[in-house]
Amino acid sequence: NAGVTQTPKFQVLKTGQSMTLQCAQDMNHEYMSWYRQDPGMGLRLIHYSVGAGITDQGEVPNGYNVSRSTTEDFPLRLLSAAPSQTSVYFCASRGHSYEQYFGPGTRLTVT
Amino acid sequence: TQLLEQSPQFLSIQEGENLTVYCNSSSVFSSLQWYRQEPGEGPVLLVTVVTGGEVKKLKRLTFQFGDARKDSSLHITAAQPGDTGLYLCAGYPGRAGNMLTFGGGTRLMVKP
Numbered sequence: 001n002a003g004v005t006q007t008p009k010f011q012v013l014k015t016g017q018s019m020t021l022q023c024a025q026d027m028n029h030e031y032m033s034w035y036r037q038d039p040g041m042g043l044r045l046i047h048y049s050v051g052a053g054i055t056d057q058g059e060v061p062n063g064y065n066v067s068r069s070t071t072e073d074f075p076l077r078l079l080s081a082a083p084s085q086t087s088v089y090f091c092a093s094r095g096h097s098y099e100q101y102f103g104p105g106t107r108l109t110v111t
Numbered sequence: 112t113q114l115l116e117q118s119p120q121f122l123s124i125q126e127g128e129n130l131t132v133y134c135n136s137s138s139v140f141s142s143l144q145w146y147r148q149e150p151g152e153g154p155v156l157l158v159t160v161v162t163g164g165e166v167k168k169l170k171r172l173t174f175q176f177g178d179a180r181k182d183s184s185l186h187i188t189a190a191q192p193g194d195t196g197l198y199l200c201a202g203y204p205g206r207a208g209n210m211l212t213f214g215g216g217t218r219l220m221v222k223p
Contacts, residue, residue, distance in 0.1 A: 004153075008212065033211070042113070042199055043154070043211035058210060090153050098142055098161075098203075100211060102153025 002026050004064075004103035006091050012109045014080040021076040021106050023091030032074040033058070034066065036087040037105075043090060049074055081110045098111045113129045114138055115200055115214035123220045124190055132185045132217045134200035143176055143202040144211075154199055190221045 002009065007022045030051045035058075036041040045058030049068040062087060065077040074093075078085060088107050092100040118133045120154035134143065142161040158167050160176035160183060167174045171194075173186040183200055200214040 035213075040215055042115075042117075042215045043201075044213070048210065059212075087142055092153070098144060098157045098159045100144075100154075102155070104151070107156055 004088075004093055004101050006103035008106060009028055009104065010107050012111065013078075014061045014111055015031045015081060015083060017081050018077070018079050019081065021089055021091075021108075023074045023076065023103060024072050025074075025091075025093040025101070026072065027093060027095065027101065028071060029093035030071070032068065033035075033092045033100070034064070034074070034083050035062065035090045035092065036085075037090060038087050046076065046089075078108075083110045086110045113215055114189075114204060114206055115202060117198075117200055117214035117217050117218060120215065121218050121220075123222065126191055126221055126223050127189055128221075130187050130190055130219070132198055132200075133182070134184065134214050136202075137181065139180050140202035140204055141180075143180075143200060145174055145183070146199040146201060148197040148199060148216075154197075154204050160219045171177050187219075190219075192221045192223050195219060195221050 004025045014102050031047040034046040037043050044060045047066040049055045052071050055066050086109050088105050091103040094100045116135050144159045145157045148154040158174045163178045163180045165176045171188045184219045198217045201211050
């Protein structure tokens, strides 16, 4: 099992550009989430999904869109990148237990 | 203000010393978790505590959940350089929920 995979690992964008961060899991987990990690802030929840076709907002959803068309995939879209979105982004999934499995992260810089 | 406050933010100690990291909140949590994160990687779960007053041990690490389910602590005995990393507490607020909330983290450095 690959677990949770994320692509790309690094990305540099210019202000106003759009892009999609990919996330996939092969554990048949129902729950998937996107977090951003900034220095001293821990991880903050952006969006989450409790199953295919169902998504909801987390703590910091502005500027991001998500969709969940399959159990395996949960892409995060930045519609118009801003410097404030410079961060490290983590995707996570969990089954019916409390344990979340995290991907390796995407380091995004917006100039 | 974060829902979960961790202290200290940074800790630098010598190999062999003991340390305690705290995770506090004014809210009740249905469970609390501790994760460890190494540079360039995602967090990895160490333990989940679900019952008020619960104590769990993982080799040299001892985790405690407060009686009121509002706080937790992580104690490391005889720290080793391999314990170096970012320690994060996280929890599901309220009786249930899908929104895992994280503390700000404690960055630990253990010098040989």
